[in-house]
Protein backbone atom coordinates (compact mmCIF):
# COMPACT_ATOMS: atom_id res chain seq x y z
CA UNK A 1 0.00 0.00 0.00
CA UNK A 2 2.87 2.37 0.79
CA UNK A 3 5.61 1.19 -1.55
CA UNK A 4 9.08 2.29 -0.49
CA UNK A 5 9.70 3.29 -4.13
CA UNK A 6 6.90 5.74 -4.94
CA UNK A 7 7.67 5.88 -8.63
CA UNK A 8 9.77 3.88 -11.04
CA UNK A 9 13.11 5.14 -12.29
CA UNK A 10 12.17 6.82 -15.60
CA UNK A 11 12.71 5.37 -19.06
CA UNK A 12 13.13 7.24 -22.35
CA UNK A 13 10.96 6.17 -25.30
CA UNK A 14 13.39 5.19 -28.05
CA UNK A 15 10.62 5.41 -30.68
CA UNK A 16 7.15 6.94 -30.94
CA UNK A 17 4.25 4.73 -29.91
CA UNK A 18 0.61 4.77 -28.88
CA UNK A 19 -0.21 4.23 -25.18
CA UNK A 20 -3.98 3.86 -24.86
CA UNK A 21 -5.30 7.16 -26.25
CA UNK A 22 -1.97 8.98 -25.90
CA UNK A 23 0.65 9.46 -28.59
CA UNK A 24 4.07 9.17 -27.01
CA UNK A 25 6.79 10.80 -29.15
CA UNK A 26 10.31 9.33 -29.22
CA UNK A 27 12.51 10.87 -26.51
CA UNK A 28 9.68 11.20 -23.94
CA UNK A 29 10.63 10.52 -20.33
CA UNK A 30 8.23 7.93 -18.88
CA UNK A 31 7.71 6.67 -15.37
CA UNK A 32 5.02 4.79 -13.47
CA UNK A 33 3.56 6.37 -10.34
CA UNK A 34 3.54 3.25 -8.15
CA UNK A 35 1.98 5.12 -5.22
CA UNK A 36 -1.07 6.16 -7.32
CA UNK A 37 -1.32 2.68 -8.82
CA UNK A 38 -1.46 1.13 -5.34
CA UNK A 39 -4.14 3.64 -4.25
CA UNK A 40 -6.26 3.40 -7.41
CA UNK A 41 -9.92 2.73 -6.46
CA UNK A 42 -10.54 1.30 -9.96
CA UNK A 43 -8.27 -1.58 -8.99
CA UNK A 44 -8.44 -1.79 -5.20
CA UNK A 45 -12.01 -0.60 -4.61
CA UNK A 46 -13.52 2.39 -2.82
CA UNK A 47 -11.63 1.49 0.36
CA UNK A 48 -8.28 1.67 -1.48
CA UNK A 49 -6.95 4.12 1.16
CA UNK A 50 -7.71 1.75 4.05
CA UNK A 51 -5.04 -0.55 5.49
CA UNK A 52 -6.50 -3.99 4.71
CA UNK A 53 -3.64 -6.47 4.27
CA UNK A 54 -6.18 -9.26 3.68
CA UNK A 55 -6.95 -7.80 0.25
CA UNK A 56 -3.64 -9.35 -0.86
CA UNK A 57 -4.71 -12.90 0.01
CA UNK A 58 -4.35 -14.82 -3.29
CA UNK A 59 -8.08 -15.69 -3.59
CA UNK A 60 -9.27 -12.16 -2.81
CA UNK A 61 -6.63 -10.63 -5.02
CA UNK A 62 -7.79 -12.73 -7.96
CA UNK A 63 -11.37 -11.46 -7.52
CA UNK A 64 -10.14 -7.88 -7.40
CA UNK A 65 -7.69 -7.90 -10.28
CA UNK A 66 -6.34 -10.40 -12.76
CA UNK A 67 -3.79 -7.93 -13.99
CA UNK A 68 -0.26 -8.79 -12.84
CA UNK A 69 0.69 -5.12 -13.37
CA UNK A 70 -1.67 -3.91 -10.61
CA UNK A 71 0.85 -4.61 -7.83
CA UNK A 72 4.23 -3.16 -8.72
CA UNK A 73 6.27 -2.21 -5.64
CA UNK A 74 9.25 -4.05 -7.15
CA UNK A 75 8.44 -3.07 -10.75
CA UNK A 76 8.03 -5.76 -13.41
CA UNK A 77 9.54 -7.04 -16.62
CA UNK A 78 13.22 -7.56 -17.37
CA UNK A 79 14.43 -4.73 -15.05
CA UNK A 80 12.30 -5.81 -12.09
CA UNK A 81 14.03 -5.60 -8.69
CA UNK A 82 16.53 -8.46 -8.46
CA UNK A 83 16.29 -8.33 -4.66
CA UNK A 84 12.51 -8.88 -4.52
CA UNK A 85 12.53 -12.42 -3.15
CA UNK A 86 15.25 -11.60 -0.65
CA UNK A 87 13.42 -8.42 0.47
CA UNK A 88 10.09 -10.31 0.86
CA UNK A 89 11.81 -13.08 2.87
CA UNK A 90 13.55 -10.50 5.09
CA UNK A 91 10.31 -8.58 5.70
CA UNK A 92 8.34 -11.73 6.57
CA UNK A 93 11.06 -12.95 8.94
CA UNK A 94 11.72 -9.63 10.67
CA UNK A 95 8.02 -8.75 11.04
CA UNK A 96 7.24 -12.20 12.49
CA UNK A 97 10.14 -11.86 14.98
CA UNK A 98 9.07 -8.35 16.01
CA UNK A 99 5.38 -9.31 16.39
CA UNK A 100 6.33 -12.32 18.49
CA UNK A 101 8.40 -10.30 20.98
CA UNK A 102 6.83 -6.83 20.96
CA UNK A 103 3.58 -4.97 20.80
CA UNK A 104 4.04 -1.73 18.98
CA UNK A 105 1.97 1.31 18.28
CA UNK A 106 2.27 5.02 17.59
CA UNK A 107 2.88 7.38 20.53
CA UNK A 108 -0.02 9.66 21.48
CA UNK A 109 -0.39 12.67 19.19
CA UNK A 110 1.61 11.02 16.41
CA UNK A 111 1.35 12.85 13.09
CA UNK A 112 0.89 9.44 11.46
CA UNK A 113 -2.29 8.50 13.36
CA UNK A 114 -4.61 8.88 10.34
CA UNK A 115 -2.19 8.31 7.52
CA UNK A 116 1.56 7.93 7.08
CA UNK A 117 3.09 11.36 6.44
CA UNK A 118 5.96 11.25 3.97
CA UNK A 119 9.16 13.28 4.09
CA UNK A 120 8.91 15.81 1.24
CA UNK A 121 11.50 15.79 -1.52
CA UNK A 122 12.49 12.14 -1.25
CA UNK A 123 10.83 10.82 -4.41
CA UNK A 124 11.27 8.30 -5.94
CA UNK A 125 11.66 6.91 -2.40
CA UNK A 126 8.82 7.27 0.11
CA UNK A 127 10.30 7.84 3.55
CA UNK A 128 8.04 8.44 6.57
CA UNK A 129 8.50 11.85 8.21
CA UNK A 130 9.90 11.66 11.79
CA UNK A 131 8.39 8.24 12.47
CA UNK A 132 8.47 7.25 16.15
CA UNK A 133 7.15 3.85 17.20
CA UNK A 134 6.51 2.73 20.77
CA UNK A 135 7.65 -0.84 21.47
CA UNK A 136 6.51 -2.82 24.53
CA UNK A 137 8.01 -6.23 25.29
CA UNK A 138 5.45 -9.05 25.27
CA UNK A 139 7.53 -11.16 27.69
Ligand code: HEM
Nearest residue numbers: 004005008009073074075076079080081082083084086087
Ligand atom coordinates in the same frame (compact mmCIF):
# COMPACT_ATOMS: atom_id res chain seq x y z
C1 HEM B 1 11.36 -3.49 0.09
C2 HEM B 1 12.51 -3.63 -0.55
C3 HEM B 1 12.74 -3.27 -2.01
C4 HEM B 1 11.93 -2.59 -2.88
C5 HEM B 1 10.52 -2.01 -2.65
C6 HEM B 1 12.65 -2.52 -4.14
C7 HEM B 1 12.16 -1.93 -5.29
C8 HEM B 1 12.86 -1.80 -6.47
C9 HEM B 1 12.37 -1.10 -7.64
C10 HEM B 1 11.01 -0.41 -7.77
C11 HEM B 1 13.34 -1.17 -8.58
C12 HEM B 1 13.31 -0.51 -9.97
C13 HEM B 1 13.04 -1.51 -11.05
C14 HEM B 1 12.86 -0.81 -12.39
O1 HEM B 1 13.63 0.11 -12.72
O2 HEM B 1 11.94 -1.21 -13.16
C15 HEM B 1 14.45 -1.92 -8.02
C16 HEM B 1 15.62 -2.23 -8.68
C17 HEM B 1 16.66 -2.93 -8.13
N1 HEM B 1 16.71 -3.50 -6.87
FE1 HEM B 1 15.26 -3.38 -5.47
N2 HEM B 1 13.86 -3.15 -3.99
C18 HEM B 1 13.95 -3.63 -2.71
C19 HEM B 1 14.99 -4.36 -2.17
C20 HEM B 1 16.13 -4.76 -2.85
C21 HEM B 1 17.17 -5.61 -2.31
C22 HEM B 1 17.16 -6.24 -0.90
C23 HEM B 1 18.12 -5.73 -3.28
C24 HEM B 1 19.41 -6.49 -3.29
C25 HEM B 1 19.75 -7.41 -2.39
C26 HEM B 1 17.67 -4.96 -4.43
C27 HEM B 1 18.36 -4.83 -5.61
C28 HEM B 1 17.92 -4.13 -6.72
C29 HEM B 1 18.71 -3.97 -7.96
C30 HEM B 1 20.12 -4.50 -8.21
C31 HEM B 1 17.91 -3.22 -8.84
C32 HEM B 1 18.26 -2.79 -10.26
C33 HEM B 1 17.71 -3.83 -11.23
C34 HEM B 1 17.97 -3.43 -12.68
O3 HEM B 1 18.10 -2.24 -12.98
O4 HEM B 1 18.02 -4.34 -13.55
N3 HEM B 1 16.46 -4.39 -4.13
N4 HEM B 1 14.12 -2.29 -6.73
